[in-house]
Amino acid sequence: MLHVVVPVLREQQHIADALAWFVPLVRSFPGSTLTLVTTAREERERRYLAARLAGATAADLTVERFPQLSGDELAALGEALADSGSLTGAVAAQVLSGFPTTADIVAAELAQLPESAPMVRHVHYQGDGRKAAQVNAAVEQLVSTGQEHIAVYDVDSRPSRELLERTAEFMSQHGELPCVVQQSARFATQGTAGSWWERSLCRGAARAQTLWTLRREIPNLRQHADAARRPRTRPGLAQTVGHGLLIRADVFGQVGGLPTFTVLDDVAFGYRLTLDRIPVDSLPFTTTVPAAEHLSELLSQSERWFQSYLDYPKCAASWHAEGHGSRTDHAVALAIGAYRGMAWLLVSPATAACLALAFGPRTRLPVRAAATAALWAATVGPVRALVVAEGRPLTVRATAVQSAETLAGLLLKSVGPLTALGRWAVTGTRHSALAPKSNRRTTQSTTTDREFA
Template sequence: MLWEQAHVGAAIAWFAALTTQLPGSTVTVVTTAREERERQHLIDALTRCPRRQITARRFPHLTPTELRQLTEADTAGPDGYLAGAEVRSVLSARPLTYEVVADLLRRPELAGAPVRHVHYRGEGRKAAQVNYAVAQMPTAREHDYIAVYDVDSRPDLALLRRTLGYIAARHRADGQPPAVVQQSARFETSGTADQAWQRHLCSGAARLQTLWTLRREIPSFRRYAAAIQRPTGVTVLDAARRGLAQTVGHGLLVRIDVHQRVGGLPEYTILDDLPFGYQLTTARLPVHAAPVMLVAPAPERVGDLIATHRRWFRSYLDYPACARAARHAGRGTPVEQAIALGVAGYRAATWLLATPATAACAVAVVRSATTPPTRTFAAAALWLGGVAPVRVLAAQQAHRPGLAAQARDAAEVFAAYLVQSIGPVAAIVDAATSAGLPLSPKTHRRGPDRKEQK
């Protein structure tokens, strides 16, 4: 957890309640000293910034109260800059996440609960924090699992029991429990944005991400696991059949011995989830898709949506580092590493070209000079990309939406395609112009905690 003071209480209460229904399970809350260093960096940045430029857009780490206090402070000098002491006073009034966690775990209702708190003092990001927490586990059996969740994840008891049942079934079928199990997610928004256009666009983006999960992520895991279980013996063919496992860093269950075998989550990349999948691929370790889906909150505002895509795309830019790490560890042959990199490059290219391809098809449909074959091809591409999948999703709902609602949903997906490539372009610019990210891309302007599950 990083900059999660407002959300940690609900998360701890949720997971602590689950342990009472799942004997043998424990909860580890991981906080990091990185937050202290980021707060100092934020103080330095604010004292170098004219007060009129202190905005929520520029400093998403600030809470609304902190933002108001800083912009209304009367201690600014004649040049409009705030004094360092004033900035420190405002930001230090909010306790750090690890202080909030420590206070929560002293409450009577959590006395005796199998919840422990690990505070990571290194420089690393989420992967390093998780690896550190795993290394601090007092007892663990070889076939125990680490289940990684974000602070806003809300796996319910039925979902976890179905996952455990799936693990037991795989154990009986394969003779050992699966190495890695992924709980995929369906994304939803709460519609908290003030402007209708932002609500519709973010709703379309959440639906588009869900479509990617259903059409790409889950089938890819199934093909990957099948290719490992039934190899042909031809290296090139088997590597091509496997493709590339693209794990996600929440709802990820990793067996303890597998975590140790691959050296934990990758700490040499910006993110940990996709690079971890690369290491599993080169180690030929299967990833099984659990027959369940989490409900994950999606960004509610376009700025947060683009920032999320910007962060996610950094994983694709880190794949060369993944290949170097795999070579250094002796995992996979050069051919297998090259094929995995090729698949990553293909996926990055399709994401990067999503917006221009959608725009080109739309122009081809409405442009009078377009030839009939080209117009037909463009219309078919738009239909298959947005309309057909929306109709398929609608058919699976208990209360099937009408044609007007389906048309609205398809229009939202089309709009989401038109902004799909902005985040990746920004990520490429970041990688080309900056050496690192001193502040994590966090925001306190998220909606209420999501607790419903399907």
């Protein structure tokens, strides 16, 4: 039995598709439920956006300037600007109020579902918290025996029935139901960007993120789970991901739900699990999820994800004050988190340095050979390995193109983290009036499963 929880914010365009996917899926697992969690924060953010739109010109009404708005909202604001000659906060608020909120869409869609209750529910969170608070609010209203799993997905997630059946089979092999299960993902774009260079860049970044999943995320989770089950062995640091995360209901209550005091919740949740030596089991197969399709979305996503690493000190201070974990536990976790964050920050500089050494006219032969080997190991080797694992043919030209795309993705990988650090240094805070996410513009992909060793 699964209690699927999907927190939504500014997701009007995706509710119908999500319900069309999840409702039949949940019905195929008797006793399972689906909860869509909207939030009153959306209305407050809409008022804030209206104030920011005051004085905007036609040139300002772009996705880059206002990524939180949908294309239809930007078009309507442009028409209002053309009619009135200037855009005031009142006019912007009036235009935006003409669009239904996500809560309105969810209520309307559920009203059309036959026999929707009690399997499909809508919870409207009234607080000011973000995704973690929405999930916690939904779980508080669940009737559970403690042995079901809370399954957290994004609105554009598309877990297949086969994936859930194989996940259930994996769980049954443990005897006792596992505490936490992570469904790791590979990333793929749909090629919706208008320019070839942007499509290539986003493909390369998606491939680089997939490599991180296979090389870092999954091995780290396996090491953590093995160590957490062994007495007198430090479990390292679990790094959970906020979609495709299955948490046993009693464990969810034991750790107090998802953390709400951090900017993001997924990596911080892994920190909390580590303190209680709760293993996170990684599935022996991956799924495919949508990746960023545009450069602005890619950079925004990377900046948003890096916030989790900046939250580690706050996690240590908060949970140590509550008596969770020893000083040594926190010191080890902080050291691992610092190493991972620094490794991310150095990806682009290290790649650029290797390029300079490999093609520099004054580079000595041994250094040139070492730099070239490093570039090969970071791009060509992984590209070929991925293709072999997926059973696809790869020509020499395709190898060169995909390797170049991956190289570009690596050169760009540290930009988001550096932006996050710079913004924090300039503003003095990492919290903002708007939730750190864009209005989703990616094409949703279907899920396919891949085995891996």
